[in-house]
Amino acid sequence: MDMRTPLGKVRGLGSAKSGTEHFWKVRTTSIALVPLLLFYVVFLIMHAGKPYAEVVSALSNPFVATINALTIIASIVHMKLGMEEIIQDYIHTEVMKLALLMLNSFFSLLVGGLCLFAALKIAFAG
Amino acid sequence: MANMTKNRPLSPHLQIYRFTPTMAMSIVHRITGGALYAGTVLVAAWLIAAASGEEAFSWVNWFFGSFVGQIILFGYTWAIFHHMLGGLRHIMWDLGYGFEKHFSTKLANASLVASIGLTVLVWAVVLIVR
Numbered sequence: 001m002d003m004r005t006p007l008g009k010v011r012g013l014g015s016a017k018s019g020t021e022h023f024w025k026v027r028t029t030s031i032a033l034v035p036l037l038l039f040y041v042v043f044l045i046m047h048a049g050k051p052y053a054e055v056v057s058a059l060s061n062p063f064v065a066t067i068n069a070l071t072i073i074a075s076i077v078h079m080k081l082g083m084e085e086i087i088q089d090y091i092h093t094e095v096m097k098l099a100l101l102m103l104n105s106f107f108s109l110l111v112g113g114l115c116l117f118a119a120l121k122i123a124f125a126g
Numbered sequence: 127m128a129n130m131t132k133n134r135p136l137s138p139h140l141q142i143y144r145f146t147p148t149m150a151m152s153i154v155h156r157i158t159g160g161a162l163y164a165g166t167v168l169v170a171a172w173l174i175a176a177a178s179g180e181e182a183f184s185w186v187n188w189f190f191g192s193f194v195g196q197i198i199l200f201g202y203t204w205a206i207f208h209h210m211l212g213g214l215r216h217i218m219w220d221l222g223y224g225f226e227k228h229f230s231t232k233l234a235n236a237s238l239v240a241s242i243g244l245t246v247l248v249w250a251v252v253l254i255v256r
Contacts, residue, residue: 027220030213037206045252049191052180059176068173079163086156114170118177 022081029078036071043067056122065123069116076112080104147234154238155212158205165202203248208241 043064047055058064083104091097143149168190175186189195215233218224224233 027217031217034210034214037210041203041206041248045248045255048252049187049256052176052183052187055183056176075166079159079166082159083163086160111166111170115166115173118170118173121177122173 022084026078026081026085029074029081032074033071033078036067036074039067040071056126059119059122060124060126062123065119068119068123072112072115072119076108076115080108083108147231147238151212151215151234151237155209158209158212161205162202162209165198165205168198168202200245200249204241204245207244207248208237211237211241 043058047058050058059068084101087097087100087104091100172186172190175182190199215224215237224230
């Protein structure tokens, strides 16, 4: 039997056990992604359907490679946080919620890792 | 504890509220977010193929150039623009502006129109440049 009052339980860090970091990271990455994705979309338009050698050489340009890596990092962080919010909103079974949150972390890290490795390999080794 | 959770008042939800543009754009914002999440697999496939070599790249390029691939990319472009415009609206609200009823409704409609407009514009440029 828990004798604490409902108010007492949510005081301090509350039931979420954290402050505004989640909110803040979502907004920071979203603002970063506006210029990054605009560049990305323009870059893709310019290179859609181009031959392999041309695309790889464009992606290995230092400026493009850096933007590529930053876009990947910001996107992955942003999408992981966003999916966390969706899971927390709709999944109310504790075990299921924890499992999906973990799966979300694994998926995000896997896709992010693959994209980042590919981007760096193109940049350094072609 | 379980009893307390069950007896919590239920806030009005989808089936109770009257349908409005701001509500629709809110739902679409979440759906496009989910779609972009899944779509990162395609971006990963493209980058990994480019890093793997010419043969893998030509396979992925063939898929994106096919009818189904083009439809997916068109949808993905729209999802990016819609989610971006929706995000900018959220930043505006976070700063404390734009809550007035008629303004927010107009802006919700405008973000849908603008997202479609930008997508068509981008694809028109793609087709002209290519």
